[in-house]
Amino acid sequence: MLKLKNVQAFYGNIQALKNISMDVKEGEIITLIGANGAGKSTTLMTICGIVPIRSGEILFEGQTINKMPPNKIVALGINQVPEGRHIFPYLTVMENLDMGTFLRNDKDGIKQDLDYIFTLFPRLAERRNQAGGTLSGGEQQMLAISRAIMTRPRLLLLDEPSLGLAPIITHQIFDIIKKINKDNKTTIFLVEQNANLALNVADRGYVMENGVITMTDTGKNLLANEDVKKAYLGI
Amino acid sequence: MKPILEVKSMTMDFGGLRAIDSVDLSIDKGQIVALIGPNGAGKTTFFNCITGIYTPTAGDIYISSNGAADGKNERINGLKPNVVTRKGLARTFQNIRLFTSMTVLENVMIGCHAITKAGIMGAIFRGASTKSEEKLIVEKSYLILEKIGLSKYVDELAVNLPYGAQRRLEIARALATDPFLLLLDEPAAGMNPQETMELDELILKIRNSEGISILLIEHDMKLVMSLSEKIYVVDYGKKIAEGTPEEIRHNPVVIKAYLGEEVAS
Amino acid sequence: MKKRCKWLAVITVSLFTLAFVGSAIAGDTIKLGIAGAHSGDLASYGLPTVNAAKLVVKKINESGGVLGKQVELLIEDDVCKPEVAGNTATKLVSDGVNVVIGHICSGATKSALGIYKNSNIITISPSATSPDLTLSGEYPNFFRTIAHDAVQAQVQAKYALEVLKVKTVAILHDKGDYGKGQAELAQKYFTEAGVKVVLFEGVTPGAVDYSAIVTKVKSKKPELVIWGGYHPEASKIVTLMRKKKMKTTFMGGDGIKDDTFIKVGGQFTEGVYATGPRDISKNALAIQAKKEHQDAYGSDPGAFYDNAYSATLAILNAIQKAGSTDYAAVVKALQTEDVETPLGKIKFDTKGDATGIGFSVYKIEKGAFVEQK
């Protein structure tokens, strides 16, 4: 579904991605783990066209997307929940969700998705008229994911959904991620600091170090891998 | 012995919203205390009240810098942040707040601001006392960096440091103010297990070698459980539990509100 | 890196070259400096003088110049700012001007005059009307082809009292050097004459509209409004007054005695009084000067055009009569030799004010200034 071929990207003067090649298949959950600053977020930003690609190629369903502006990429069905959630602070929950439908016209579909979201996160339904900025961290994360669902993505990129969340909320969020994957056949690309959790839900995983992919395998195998255990699982 | 920090029924309102609801807390000299709770429970607000960024709506905050039984209690509600720092409370921030246009060394040198005093005239004429003070600042900052293990980055711009190192630099900077109590706001956030382990050691080292007490907010339960001697749990601005790590781990209220079954088990 | 170095070098070199270009041109010419606001918000008062000087000099040069020499113009902008005027003056002095036409604004003139005085350079302003430029006697090198404000204020007061027979007056000004000075003098003469000044206020030039001050004037019910300042604000105020159905008489100084005022204000300016130099529209030279401007620039001349035209004629005539550009000789010639100008036959008194520039009161009738006897 998504293919990265020898992608290189720079953040200012620093090379953030060095010859990255990845492969995401339809319907799976894959995860990218690695230390802070390894280039995980940059990978997502490069896919979405926010960080320009210097060389290499990104293909989505066979189509080259690396020269496209972000809005065109979104229109193809790729959506990202960025790190830090980026809720519109002065818009209400409903308005935030509404922003997710920017590129959509199907009224019925939107209604249907909205209902789906409110069954997933009843908390959001309760707070539908509250400004986004006043939600708690966990609620904001729910809202960010919901907003992304409203774009009806076929590929959903999630950047550090557990960051700064209480353990109990983190578990809830990960359950939901699995559910979204199952319910809608949404392909999920998960970038996570908490390698343990991520590898547990993921079909496959990539390990990244200093802008280079150092390892790739199924989630289970990576969990069992000695190097991964030492470096990322803290065992 | 007196507690070095004693918070008595502190309350903080924002408009109609009660962020902290009559919370008590106390820290003894040399103790490592953790403050945990779900997001939005009011933990950072609690820090902000203590360090003077907000003035609590009600309640009292007392400090007693040496912790001796006959030591003087000082009320610090409503003091400006810089004054609080001068009294010996230093902090780090949840979302790293380093001085981005400065080098690592300079960042720590700013930490020395509170303990030096050269003024405008001193700066212009640069007399003997100013000169020696400057020399002292550089030296002290360097030594702190060495201790924290950042001496190889001295001349780097702070923003160019790896993430974990930036977190440690914040601690180094806070240490430069000569605190007796260090408040750490999610020091392990964004760190990988390796870095977290090193942090664990660092915090213990600071406490053991300097006798600096530590109050920390953290989500990483492993770190919290291994480090702290006492844990406070807050939810919706209220204190819901207090006790040793063992007590907290098995407290049903805490499990329901915060930890979840998995972690507790 | 090398490129940057080169780039800097290019800038430096070109700066210095530019600096010397000006002074490099020398020759046996009579150098006439033209200084005034040629850019910025007051450019419309300075540029007509440049046009006037260009036209006069072109004509004179074509007919053989002065004392057999060609006249050369050195045109310098002072933006009507005192500190820039100082630099402008030094620049002109450095470039070796013989005489200067300018400056346009009184403030700028004050700061430049000291420099000219030190270098014995005669300065004729077509428009600086601050009384003490001549009356104080501090600047023997200063002359002007415009009457100073005190003369106007007296004429205004006299006319208002004797012809219009008003008993109450409101005085407005634009807070500027010229306008406020005029207004203060008017206040002085009107009060002396026993007319009640019911309002004395400044308005902000360039403001979006003036309805508040017009309302205020209306509430004070004066019989006459005296305006100290230039025509743009005056036409805004008078337009608003008429639109608000106020019929109060409006009178201004030479700052509004400008055809642009009528052009801009249109029908609303009917019946407005303005003091200004004696009517010269039938003066052959004035007609000719206006035609020259229309031919050369395709538009009507702007503010102080005739004064500048006359100043240029007067100074060139004085140099011709004096037989040299010697300071004392030219001063003497200015004070003794009559010269025909668009303003009429003029010469200068010992203080530097032009004699023969009579002042009249005009009324706008059918879109033209008509002199009132």
Add this chain to the structure above:
Amino acid sequence: MTAKQELKKSIIASVWFMFLTFPIMVIKVNTVTHTIDWRWHNMALVGIGSFFLSMLWRYLLKKKEEGGKKDKKAGLSFIQRLLQEKQFALPGILIITLITILFPHIFSMYQTNIMTSALIFVVLGLGLNIVIGLAGLLVLGYAAFFAVGAYSYALLNLHYGVGFWIALPIGGILAALFGILLGYPVLRLRGDYLAIVTLGFGEIIRLVLENWNEFSFGPSGIKNIPKPGFFGIEMSMQTTTIYVFYIVVLLVVFTIFVINRLKNSRIGRAWVALKDDEIASQAMGIDKAKTKLRAFALGATWAGMAGVVFAAKTTFINPASFTLWESVIILCTVVLGGMGSIAGVIAGALLLILLPEYMRDFGEFRMITFGAVLILMMIFRPGGMIEDVRKTYKFEK
């Protein structure tokens, strides 16, 4: 991109600009003769001009983008390196000293005069640099402090016969007081709100000077302000000009000395820290109010002294010299030169004041060029001409 695409883009730009400038460049209505002057040649000029300029524009932008790839260290300009190399310091200072001493003797009085003006703006720029470049407080009414200095000298001299040398420190101190007066209420404001309040403050000062005749003589200003004396010796115009030039040079040297010292001191570091992050600075024990007020006061002091010198140099002042425009120009010198950088601000002030002067030969085109230069400089060198390089502290065991 292919040449064909480039061509197409340029043609589009050309057509667009012909359309854009059509009413203003081509049509000129004459309301006197009721005729319309159709200046079609202008349209042709715009068309051809924008065709080529758009090519150049895209080329330069592309180059700028590629330039960003280069390593930062190599990005240090020639001048920056020169300033850092110790062995160039002495000969450099000698050469500059020699040039300054000889300057008024080599060049004409006019050159000396405008150089004096430019140097006054150097002092102003350096003063504002404390406030903006070091402390990060965006002040848009700096000319007000300049006015305070100028009027203190003019009025003190007029009423009490106070001489230049006594007025110089007084002007500085009064301006500093005004700095604190302004600084106190606006401590809480930041960024653009601060900018607009200081803009308002600048306008208030100017308007008061304009309207309060009894105090400041209103718009007609104060004339015959004495030039600086030299032990009561009468001097010719020429000598005074040179004398004033040297005074300003000394003031500049003094300013550089002080600011350099301040920049690398405890206070200077506190300013930079405050600029980077106010909350973290306070957590480090920096007194926000006191530190900001110091920046305001010190910045204003230099404007005040520059004002005194300015009054003495022009001998005539009125409120027209202290408008928003002056504040903007001073701000431009700081940003164009390079915020925080002393050498940059000097270069910026010299360029901005001298360029329009030397561009007098371009006559009416100079202001439009000036505007264009500002835009181009910011696009192609946004950090200013000479970017600031902070001192690196070394620890010696």
Add this chain to the structure above:
Amino acid sequence: MDFEYFTQLFFGGLTRGSIYALIALGYTMVYGIIELINFAHGEIYMIGAFTGLIVSTVLTMMGMPTLAVVVLAGMAAIIYSCAYGYTMEKIAYKPLRNAPRLSVLISAIGMSLFLQNYVLLAQTSDFLPFPSLVPEFEFWEPYSHILTSPELMILSTTVVVMILLTILIKFTRIGKAMRATSQDKMMAALLGINVDQVISATFVVGSATAAIGGVLIASHIGQINFYMGFIAGIKAFVAAVLGGIGSIPGAVLGALVLGWTESFFTGYISSDYEDVFAFIFLVVILIFRPSGILGRSQIQKV
């Protein structure tokens, strides 16, 4: 003083405030979206007025009926102002998207100077008479001593513009995109919004309101010159800050408050210190409400 006097000052201030509001809207919209004090915005207003004058004169000379002239000249002014606003953003601001804020500010100052002198050179430094495009309405006759027909026109146009703008922002697709972009540019892009287009659109809309203001005020006071945008621009900016920059209702409220302040101060005290008072008022408001009257208080997350 009597009630009629008060009413007149009230409406005078309201008219003046409406003009400020039309210009302030552009300031505040641009600021809201890219946090730039667009110093050249006043020049857009000036260019709108100039285009209106040129087009209306040409059309009148061609013998068009008055109504057609008014409509066409107004349209031309709006179209050209928008085109200038659009081009200005592309040249002077877009290449500086990631530059320090001050650099962009200086670029804006340069743009302002450039446009002023461009009109000065291409047209004239003189004041030009501007025809009264608004006729004296018969029906309004009994009240016209309090509020003249052109003033009435200004007020009603402003109201209409406000309503249209509110609809645009609240209910249209582009308005939705503007709201998103102003709060979080990156997130907006991630939701499929073309941020560059939205910024351009903001400049265009802001320019259109400025052009409407320019033509209205020019036909009201009857004259224009190349420098007219400067003071109006500064005042409108003050109004925008007063109301809370970035907030659209704030800009309108700030403009009206500023208009009234000036009007009443002139009416009851003195116009000598009119601007002094206006600025002091601004300072006082900002001291007590550091983000302006309707501004969002920027609570910094610690």
